[in-house]
Amino acid sequence: MKDVITPSISRRSFIKTSALAGGGMLIGFNLFQACKPEVAPPVDISKLNFNDFNAFIKIADNGMVTIFSPNPEIGQGVKTSMPMLIAEELDVLWDRVIVAQGALDTKNFTRQVAGGSQSLRQGWEPLRQTGATARQMLINAAAAKWGVNPSECTTNNGVISNANGDTLGYGDVVKTAATLEIPENVTLKDPKDFKIIGKDIPNVDVEKIITGASLYGMDYKEEGMLYASVLRPPAFGQKLASCDDTEATVIDGVHSVVKFGDKIAVLAKDTWTAMKGKKALKASWTTDTQLESTEGIEKALTDLLNGNKFETLRADGNVKKAFAQADKVIERVYESPFLPHNCMEPMNFFAEVTSDRARLVGPIQTPAGTARRVARLLERDPEEVSVEMTRMGGGFGRRLYGDFALEAAEISKISQKPIKVVYSREDDMSAGIYRPAIKYKISASIKDGAITGYHLKEASVNSNMYGLIPNFFPAGAIENYQVDVANYNSKITTGAWRAPYTNFLSFAEQSFFDELAEVLEVDTIKLRLDLLQKVKGTTDERIQYSPERLENVIKVAVDKSGWGKAKSGVYQGFSAYYCHNTHVAEVAEVVLQNDAPVVKKVICVVDCGVVVNPLGAKNQIEGGVIDGVGHAMYGDFSFKEGVPQDQNFTTYRLIRANEAPLVETYFVDSDIAPTGLGEPTLPPAGGAVANAIKAAKGIRIYKQPFIKNMDTKAPLG
């Protein structure tokens, strides 16, 4: 199977080349989407402009390949895996490839970045095309030199050969290649010929990380920069009444105090002094609105679930009728708390706002959108605003939001200084954009031993599940199927948190299926497989998952985990889920120690299409599973009168080394284009653990965190 790509866009608008002044060839291209640069890449390697192209390949006279990747790493390994795609089609040895970070001090550019779970999926074809195009140009240059037809030439690890047995290294022909026309059609490799894709390639930044040399936003510093520590209203919904900064301003090293909106920033010569200054502020706050507590929000969500203010996102058949005609109706409610993201690197951002321009630097996943928001806030021409990314100490969704960058811009504007806002852990945890608290009510109707209807109701804070989710399993598998959502508006800010909505919905549904199997007295695996049979051959184009791929991961998980054959004292729980284009099945193994469940192991089977870098992919999978287990077991966060009740790790519990299960990963062989891995192994983990705890202790868990809710009775509706 040869994959001949005829791109819908002209290749001429998709990459451009130039001969480098110092020797070698430079190819400018774009990592995520084709823009249409009108310019040629620079001939001077120190003048890379990431506004025209957001990535470059340099092929030197000695054949060394340097890939200048603009995207600082957030933790998903794309800085390693994306260049692998280029190198594969370019047909060079990986040890002849250097992945370099684009310079941080360039002046006028905005780089694009995609969300973690979509990067490889979106880059799969364009990046391989880029590599293949460069390879073809090198072949064309060699063929011209030899006076032979390019189709008679082949490449192998950076060396071009012709039928006569002549060879030329890439470095020998780069000078000519740079001047050639860019070919319109290129042939991509047959996946069975891959030499780099599918191999374990270590993280390209590992050397820097283990020596402490990799620089994060928190480490970013400029001459004359002041550090800003910000006091924000302690409760969501409060406003600033007044602030006495006398004691702060007398601290040696405090530069100034800046009030903006309902916040006050203390600017100082170093971080510690700024934090001390903040603690010395004496602010008073006003409350002209009802402050919210977790109790009240939980009640509001329950009222929504029991009410009729729903929006229907999908309705198949007639759920009402199915329920009316049922022999039996099973109804369960599942509940989850708010959750903070707790990136290890607290939020921070640099800004220098002058009369000419607003220049921002820091850890952010959405530089372009943030630049637009900064421009609006400062009422500046978007052309005058730049947002540069640094390496990020985790994201998990939190760094999609530029609230901290806006703070930095505002403080710099008022103080007329280059400043960096630095959050303490307390700031980070209490000024969050939290995973919303959510409740699900799931009901199923049973008639003659079969599931005839399925009704999922969501009550969530501030926003509801995104539009694709109602088309996930079991959509299409049950004739009468309906998804309804309702919303409670809160002043507590909420947003995306690793695998939004599915991070909790999967636990609810996978627990529910387990219980349904129990009620129907069928095997929990068989229940899922039987449902999947009904989706095969569906003509419903809204259905997001592949029943065949989901069935396959389930079967492999049954096999690899020795499902049902666990040794005495080991209790297994099953879960299978599709999200972020990836199909996953997990089996959790729990043992009891002093009657308390301990998660020892999770077997995780993943179909993510082609596995580009198994070493990096397994790291994502292990992390996603343990993160899912950790938050399901321990993640707990509440509000009292608008005030977050946990502010640091003294009371907020994250999973730790001694609590982490061993994750055993299996990939399904596939030559389908790769899909995301940053998120999809997290959602099934909670359900697998809950079902294992049921097997171990006979207790069903309906509420997260599990450690606090192992004795709850089934909240029957």
Place this chain on the structure above:
Amino acid sequence: MPIYNLKINGQSHSVEADQDTPLLWVLRDHLDMVGTKFGCGVGQCGACTIHVDDSATRSCLLKVSMVEDMEITTIEGLSKEGTHPVQQAWKEIDVPQCGYCQAGQIMSAVAFLKQNPKPDTSEIRDAMSGNICRCASYNRIEAAVALAATKTN
């Protein structure tokens, strides 16, 4: 402001700082040694772990006035070019994801292996439980410490 003489990674540094300034911020803001990370400021996450006279210590809780004349080692001083067996094990296992906590993890592991050169799995898991990894690279941390133990012996 008082001046403190510090011995860090075998070199002398004199810094002018308030006596209550945590060593973490002296390292990061005064001396530009930013390999030691800020995570929580209350000694709970381990990102700021350094060695003081060979013991793993949370630099966020250590006032600069308390560490004069002590041997301070940070990630930058653990080895030249990342050649310490623990760093090599971290590389071999390909531990990091976002990487932010890893300097602290490595410093904790080095001090632990010095005390207990042949740990079993549960000793490793307990010893490393003071360091949070939000990416949850715990399986690899555990494997890397076990591997390092074979390298140091």
